[in-house]
Amino acid sequence: MSVSHIVTAKPEALDHLIEAAAAPVELLPLTKPQFEAWLTQATPAEAAWLAALDFSAQEGRHALLPTVEGRLGRVLLAVEDGSPDLWAFAGLPETLPAGDYVLAASTPPALAETLSLGWAVGGYRFSRYKSKEAPAPARLVWPEGVDRPSVIRSAAAVGFVRDLITTPAEDMGPADLEATARSLAHRYGADLTVTRGEQLLEQDYPAIHAVGRAAGRGREPRLIDLTWTGSESGPQVTLVGKGVCFDTGGLDLKSPANMKLMKKDMGGAAHVLGLAYLIMDAGLPLRLRLLVPAVENAVSGEAFRPLDVLPTRQGLTVEVGDTDAEGRLILCDALAEAGRERPDLLLDMATLTGAARVALGTELPALFCNDDELATAALTVSTQEADPLWRLPLHRPYKRFLDSKVADLSNIGSTGFGGAITAALFLERFVPEGAPWIHIDVMAWNTAGRPGRPEGGEAQGLRALYALIRETVRRGGWR
Structure with a gap:
């Protein structure tokens, strides 16, 4: 009797968290006060884009910022002050465009760990009985300093x-x-x-x-x-x-x-x-x-x-x-x-x-x-x-x-x-x-x-x- 679909030889194999990527998109977590300060340094085009999205760092929301060439350049993540919510990030692997992402270097360690766990849990799929594989979720480069074994x-x-x-x-x-x-x-x-x-x-x-x-x-x-x-x-x-x-x-x-x-x-x-x-x-x-x-x-x-x-x-x-x-x-x-x-x-x-x-x-x-x-x-x-x-x-x-x-x-x-x-x-x-x-x-x-x-x-x-x-x-x- 095989239970390999349940207890794998290496259950820690999370293919949507990766060691490195050639050109990952930056994820920038910001609290509401941090967003307001960041906005003062934003370009007029970025400010106009975020206004059109009605994005003001409301908790749990994110915003995709394009480059002038029309590619995805950065993602802003709205986070709450104090203890971050694991589930605020768990939807990102499925909702972000397919590709590779990396947390901004300024991300606090506790937030990086919570976001990593949310990403890891959010990439879960039950596909044992599916004949066709679903599209791969977005991938995150492991942040520095995160307790990987715990996540x-x-x-x-x-x-x-x-x-x-x-x-x-x-x-x-x-x-x-x-x-x-x-x-x-x-x-x-x-x-x-x-x-x-x-x-x-x-x-x-x-x-x-x-x-x-x-x-x-x-x-x-x-x-x-x-x-x-x-x-x-x-x-x-x-x-x-x-x-x-x-x-x-x-x-x-x-x-x-x-x-x-x-x-x-x-x-x-x-x-x-x-x-x-x-x-x-x-x-x-x-x-x-x-x-x-x-x-x-x-x-x-x-x-x-x-x-x-x-x-x-x-x-x-x-x-x-x-x-x-x-x-x-x-x-x-x-x-x-x-x-x-x-x-x-x-x-x-x-x-x-x-x-x-x-x-x-x-x-x-x-x-x-x-x-x-x-x-x-x-x-x-x-x-x-x-x-x-x-x-x-x-x-x-x-x-x-x-x-x-x-x-x-x-x-x-x-x-x-x-x-x-x-x-x-x-x-x-x-x-x-x-x-x-x-x-x-x-x-x-x-x-x-x-x-x-x-x-x-x-x-x-x-x-x-x-x-x-x-x-x-x-x-x-x-x-």
């Missing part, structure tokens, strides 16, 4: 996650997720253990087995377990990702409209695989464990049923109020196993609830956390990285909505309200008390294209969570 790593991780999510379920089933994890393990010298099919029952992962047992041959449920050591004495970070490779809803069948995007229901797994790539590629001094329960929630005579009572690895019994609330069922077994080691950080990611999308929209992942200091740190880096997260509460009184008359708890709330909160509270029942835990409820999909963010699978919160882990470890935290 390459971040851009590769975003593309990696997008590829996984956008790939159709026929080519991204449980076995394909396993192959992807195996490829990462091989590349970075990690250990990989996979528990499949009936082995799940033998090794006490009954909820994962129940959700995935209806899938056909070759698509059996499994638990993917990757471990990697960057430092024997480093903190333990455990990542758990929901890997529902396609969700029909099970016997509580989704409508066609609601089923259409369900290839993205493994978006949580894609994100934690991307995080694992970032951590291992950077060689962070920590101990990493990655757990991905990978299943297909299919319909057959083997499917689990509404009001079945499922055992779990934690020992709690769960009444199935809805077979379409399957993600939390597979996560509960994985979280119980993850918590057994009491990691210094336990982080799970999942495309878990429509309720989170109703509350926050599709572009803002919901963050739940049982530690206020940890939550504040996560929100701070999300702002710094232009990779937003928004905290929702673990409102304890809502735990009563998960009560079941016949089991320890139900997998759905008894009210139609607060669905994202009750889902997070369900997961928390399987996290050891006092263990630092973050749960991210993510859309993992761009419903419409924007500059640098095409319609399709999307990495949301990925860079923020990596920055949280990286900076905490650098400061000697979690120890």
Whole structure:
């Protein structure tokens, strides 16, 4: 089974960032005050041209300046004061005329790095199933002083996650997720253990087995377990990702409209695989464990049923109020196993609830956390990285909505309200008390294209969570 379209031998090969060019066009970033000062030195023709374009350095806009011979001579980029916005530059590879560009030597280093990352991410394309190649994006000469490995790593991780999510379920089933994890393990010298099919029952992962047992041959449920050591004495970070490779809803069948995007229901797994790539590629001094329960929630005579009572690895019994609330069922077994080691950080990611999308929209992942200091740190880096997260509460009184008359708890709330909160509270029942835990409820999909963010699978919160882990470890935290 080949996954070369997902984990390439060299994911850092970004052909739209280049070493040098014979005659590149200069990109000149200017804040509004800088533009006004520059305009005093501009030629009358340049000033008239910019006036005709109604260009006054409005944030996010750019202007093409022609030479007297009619060629493209320079591009002005309007940038904001303070922290530059990554996404203000991500559309440039597609919107600028094809050719080679170079940043002006006066560009501040922090701005050059942000622009480079925006350019790298903005050149992403998902072309696996296209018979005809699209025109090549504009190319940027690497600016001097930029941390190339960091830019390459971040851009590769975003593309990696997008590829996984956008790939159709026929080519991204449980076995394909396993192959992807195996490829990462091989590349970075990690250990990989996979528990499949009936082995799940033998090794006490009954909820994962129940959700995935209806899938056909070759698509059996499994638990993917990757471990990697960057430092024997480093903190333990455990990542758990929901890997529902396609969700029909099970016997509580989704409508066609609601089923259409369900290839993205493994978006949580894609994100934690991307995080694992970032951590291992950077060689962070920590101990990493990655757990991905990978299943297909299919319909057959083997499917689990509404009001079945499922055992779990934690020992709690769960009444199935809805077979379409399957993600939390597979996560509960994985979280119980993850918590057994009491990691210094336990982080799970999942495309878990429509309720989170109703509350926050599709572009803002919901963050739940049982530690206020940890939550504040996560929100701070999300702002710094232009990779937003928004905290929702673990409102304890809502735990009563998960009560079941016949089991320890139900997998759905008894009210139609607060669905994202009750889902997070369900997961928390399987996290050891006092263990630092973050749960991210993510859309993992761009419903419409924007500059640098095409319609399709999307990495949301990925860079923020990596920055949280990286900076905490650098400061000697979690120890």
